[in-house]
Amino acid sequence: MPSVASKQYSDDVSLLVLLLDTNPLFWSNTSITFSQFLSHVLAFLNAVLGLNQLNQVVVIATGYSSCDYIYDSSLTSNHGNFESRGTGMPPLFASLLKKLEDFVTKDEELSREEGHEDRTPSCLLSGSLSMALCYIQRVFRSGHIHPQPRILCLQGSPDGPEQYVAVMNSIFSAQRLMVPIDSCYIGVQNSAFLQQASYITGGVHHTPKQLDGLFQYLTTIFATDLHSRGFVQLPKPIGVDFRASCFCHKKTIDMGYICSVCLSIFCEHHKKCSTCGSVFGQSKLDEASSVSDKKRKAPHT
Amino acid sequence: MSNQRKRLTGEREDEDDEDAEGIGEWERAYVDDRSWEELQEDESGLLRPIDNSAIYHAQYRRRLRMLSAAAAGTRIQKGLIRYLYIVIDFSRAAAEMDFRPSRIAVMAKHVEAFIREFFDQNPLSQIGLVSIKNGVAHTLTDLGGSPETHIKALMGKLEALGDSSLQNALELVNEHLSQVPSYGHREVLILYSALCTCDPGDIMETIQKCKKSKLRCSVIGLSAEMFICKHLCQETGGLYSVAVDEVHLKDLLLEHAPPPPAIAEFAIANLIKMGFPQRAAEGSMAICSCHKEVKIGAGYMCPRCKARVCDLPTECTICGLTLVSSPHLARSYHHLFPIAPFDEVPAFSSLNDSRRTLGKSCFGCQQSLIGTGNKPGPCVTCRKCKHYFCLDCDIYIHESLHNCPGCESIHRPKSVSLMEE
Numbered sequence: 138m139p140s141v142a143s144k145q146y147s148d149d150v151s152l153l154v155l156l157l158d159t160n161p162l163f164w165s166n167t168s169i170t171f172s173q174f175l176s177h178v179l180a181f182l183n184a185v186l187g188l189n190q191l192n193q194v195v196v197i198a199t200g201y202s203s204c205d206y207i208y209d210s211s212l213t214s215n216h217g218n219f220e221s222r223g224t225g226m227p228p229l230f231a232s233l234l235k236k237l238e239d240f241v242t243k244d245e246e247l248s249r250e251e252g253h254e255d256r257t258p259s260c261l262l263s264g265s266l267s268m269a270l271c272y273i274q275r276v277f278r279s280g281h282i283h284p285q286p287r288i289l290c291l292q293g294s295p296d297g298p299e300q301y302v303a304v305m306n307s308i309f310s311a312q313r314l315m316v317p318i319d320s321c322y323i324g325v326q327n328s329a330f331l332q333q334a335s336y337i338t339g340g341v342h343h344t345p346k347q348l349d350g351l352f353q354y355l356t357t358i359f360a361t362d363l364h365s366r367g368f369v370q371l372p373k374p375i376g377v378d379f380r381a382s383c384f385c386h387k388k389t390i391d392m393g394y395i396c397s398v399c400l401s402i403f404c405e406h407h408k409k410c411s412t413c414g415s416v417f418g419q420s421k422l423d424e425a426s427s428v429s430d431k432k433r434k435a436p437h438t
Numbered sequence: 439m440s441n442q443r444k445r446l447t448g449e450r451e452d453e454d455d456e457d458a459e460g461i462g463e464w465e466r467a468y469v470d471d472r473s474w475e476e477l478q479e480d481e482s483g484l485l486r487p488i489d490n491s492a493i494y495h496a497q498y499r500r501r502l503r504m505l506s507a508a509a510a511g512t513r514i515q516k517g518l519i520r521y522l523y524i525v526i527d528f529s530r531a532a533a534e535m536d537f538r539p540s541r542i543a544v545m546a547k548h549v550e551a552f553i554r555e556f557f558d559q560n561p562l563s564q565i566g567l568v569s570i571k572n573g574v575a576h577t578l579t580d581l582g583g584s585p586e587t588h589i590k591a592l593m594g595k596l597e598a599l600g601d602s603s604l605q606n607a608l609e610l611v612n613e614h615l616s617q618v619p620s621y622g623h624r625e626v627l628i629l630y631s632a633l634c635t636c637d638p639g640d641i642m643e644t645i646q647k648c649k650k651s652k653l654r655c656s657v658i659g660l661s662a663e664m665f666i667c668k669h670l671c672q673e674t675g676g677l678y679s680v681a682v683d684e685v686h687l688k689d690l691l692l693e694h695a696p697p698p699p700a701i702a703e704f705a706i707a708n709l710i711k712m713g714f715p716q717r718a719a720e721g722s723m724a725i726c727s728c729h730k731e732v733k734i735g736a737g738y739m740c741p742r743c744k745a746r747v748c749d750l751p752t753e754c755t756i757c758g759l760t761l762v763s764s765p766h767l768a769r770s771y772h773h774l775f776p777i778a779p780f781d782e783v784p785a786f787s788s789l790n791d792s793r794r795t796l797g798k799s800c801f802g803c804q805q806s807l808i809g810t811g812n813k814p815g816p817c818v819t820c821r822k823c824k825h826y827f828c829l830d831c832d833i834y835i836h837e838s839l840h841n842c843p844g845c846e847s848i849h850r851p852k853s854v855s856l857m858e859e
Contacts (some may be wrong), residue, residue: 202849206804248849264847267835271802271843274834299850302775305768306840313558313838337765379763380714391716391741392759394709397519397621399774400562400767406709413515415707418620 148364152193152276152284153185154269157207158292159198159241160260161248163324167293169348174323175237178291179230181355186210188360193284195272197265198237199292200244204264206272207240208233259297262290262330266307266318273316285363287317287340290331293324301330308334317341319359323348329378336377343372384412495829502779502836516697516773517623517705520563521581522556523611524549524627526592528571529602531632531661537684541631541660542596548688549629550589555695557585561751561766563622566614567592568607572600573636575607581614583751602630604666605637605644608655612648621708624653625676627694630667631660641666649673652704658690697773713741713759715750727755772840780818780832800828802835802843820844 157178164171182194196208208230266288273286288311311318317340320331327344335342345354361369380389383404394403399413409416468474478488526545537544553565567578567588579591607628615624626648635641648655648670656676657667663680671678677694681687715738718724724746726733737746743757751762799806800817805828807817818832819825823844827835835842 204843204847209804261847261849263841264843267839267841267843267846268802270839271800271831271834272804275803275805275830278830300846302768302771303841303846305765306772309765309769310839333765376717376720378716379765380716381764381767390714392711392713395712395767396707397705397710398515398707400518400770402767403709410707410709417709418706 149362150189150191150284151185151362152195152273152286154195154197154272154286154288155182156262156265156269156288156290156292157196157198158260158290158294159237159244160201160258160294161241161245162201162258163260163294167323167348169323169351174348174351175234177351177355179233180352181360182230184356185360188362191284195269196233197268198240198244199260199262199265200240200248201260202247203240203244204261204268205240206268207236257297257299258295259300260292260294261300262292262297263300263303263307266290266304266311270307270310270314270316273314277314287319287363289359290318290320290334292320292322292328292331295324295326296328296330304330304334308337311338317363321345321355321359323351332374332377333379336374341371342374495833498833498837499782516699518560518562518697518770518773519622519705519710520560520625520697521566521615521618521622522563522625522627523566523568523581523614524552524629525568525570525575525607525611526629527602527631528569528596528598529573529600529632530598531602533598534631534661537660537687542598544684544687545629545631545660546592546596548684548691549592551688552691552695553585553588555692557583559695559769560697561769562760562762568610569595570602570604570607571598573603573606575603575610577610577614581618583753584749601636602632602634603637604628604630604635604670605639605641608641608644608648608670612644612651612653615653616651619708619710620706621710623698623705624651625698626653626655628655628657628667629660630657630664633661633664635666645670645673654698654704656694658687660687697770711759713754713761714763715739715741715747715761718746728752777836777840777842777845778821779836780820780827783814783817783819783826800831801825802827802831805831823848 155178159171182196185194186192192210194208194210195206198205198207269288273288276283276286308318311334316338318334318338319340320328320335320342322328322331322342322344332342334340341358343354343358345351358371361371378389380391381393381402382389383393384401385403385405388404390402390404394406395401396403396410396413396415396417398415399410401410401412407417476487477485480486526549528542532541532545534541556563556565561583564581564583565579565588566581569576569578578595579588582588608626611626615626618624653674654676655670655674657671657678659667659678659680661680663678668678670676679690681690718735718737718739720735723732723734724737725731726737726748727745728748733746733748737748738750738761739746740754740757740759740761742759743754745754745756747754747761751760751766753760798808807815807826807828817826817828820827820842823842825844827844
């Protein structure tokens, strides 16, 4: 697997992949409307592109039933004959807005096919993270000279526990590629996935308190390129909770039992594993003898 | 370098430019680079350079097909908790220079990379190191979970002396691994450079003893194939391979990093008690139990005995409880829920409707899938979500990411549980 090439054309050229949350279930009841939010985000993207001539921005929308690429600043087809919307929006982003509108309509159609009772409020974070990593891998393949990539997750929807394995796979792959995942969480509850993602990959996690000033949070915290982060004081992670939750009751536990075959976590002793069906052999006798063996061994200094 | 200098001062350079070492630039290209290996004959007999990417992808597809044929649709169980001993042969055959700079240096470098990769893929497993020198097997490090300890011990003594003895190494490893709990998989990886083995007793008996104690032995040979190594691997269910050059050696070593398919009766399923420590509060002071020094702030507290440890995963030195964090367990989940290999779409196939709409660009990286002359280029497709991917994304998804972006971008209703993928 190719590792990160250490030669870029300049220290501070960055490729920012923005994962935008467009989940209608979240945006239907927030203090800030989606269009106000978009105006903050577009101004931020403009700022990032203005910091360096060679900076690149890619936007992937994270919807409720689908994910798709919305904007890529390196494509020349952006400057087509799109007329500006008349609201003062630069024609640079006219294609972004059009594609976003198409995406949201299509997403809504796809989600309408599902019943209303089964609605989980989460968005498809694992899908857009996987797509972002494939794009970044393509940038790495293009040669030794490329911008330094990073991922920024702008999300408000809560975590979907069914995506846990997929999100963790993406996080470990990002860690191996040395791509930091920054996250800006604008929702109500805390997102454990985003906290873990930023902690493991070395990115920045922040929950802005006042959404009216979102642009200020974005430009002061998330616009810094990777090289300059060594000189700037960014919010540090405060104690990420890495405790696991048991498979039977879903409560976080301090100590538990792990099945040696499938690594499922249980809070109390069982005769049979509910996930893989393996029957557990000599249990307590073996455990007691192995613990006493360890105690007898003198600690190596 | 001397060529450039001569050109700058305007002197004419001779054709056979001899530099200080006595061989010319052009000679070095043959000796070091073996440039004839880069050429290949095509159908009409003309020479052309090798197309590395197509070959790489074809090798990868073959490997994937073998793995999926073995799995055959059923969920193969893998040995996730492994106790592996690496036996390195430091006999005088290891001082040979056919691997540059010498077999020892190459082995040490690749074993270091292997140890890091091993702990990355198997965070709950442990490694120990054994060396064979002068016909005697020595334990370099005991079974442990910290990569730095092993690498430091390995790099400490790199010298080749005396004979090699396979039986002594196997006896020593067998003795160490007999103390390991029954739910763990016992493995040995032997890096063998010698062409013979000088044993004090009957090695066939030792092999039978290893087979009885369910020890899986694999050997990587550096010189030539030996019957005794092949017999050992066949009896115990391991893999035997011989490396032809440095790159091949690295590939063979790294093949042993992912967990091997578990043979059901080799390890007894068991519930292992583990602790999930919380991070100690910022600014709290404690004496850590691993270094016996005062540490401030960062660190973890064992939930059973409240001792402080610096790093995870580890075993609490006071009460013996295995301490892990949930990402360590999550690192092994992709072995349990592998994604199905993608199907190849033959190049220049007819442009049916779905290919026309979805197949224009790779779903993962947006690279164009249209090859030369506006005809569809080679690509792969996922059986479940029917999206198209380019060949490089295929390799990346299956070897590193373990998520199909297309399948993850489809909403699954709440009723589908995590385990039914």
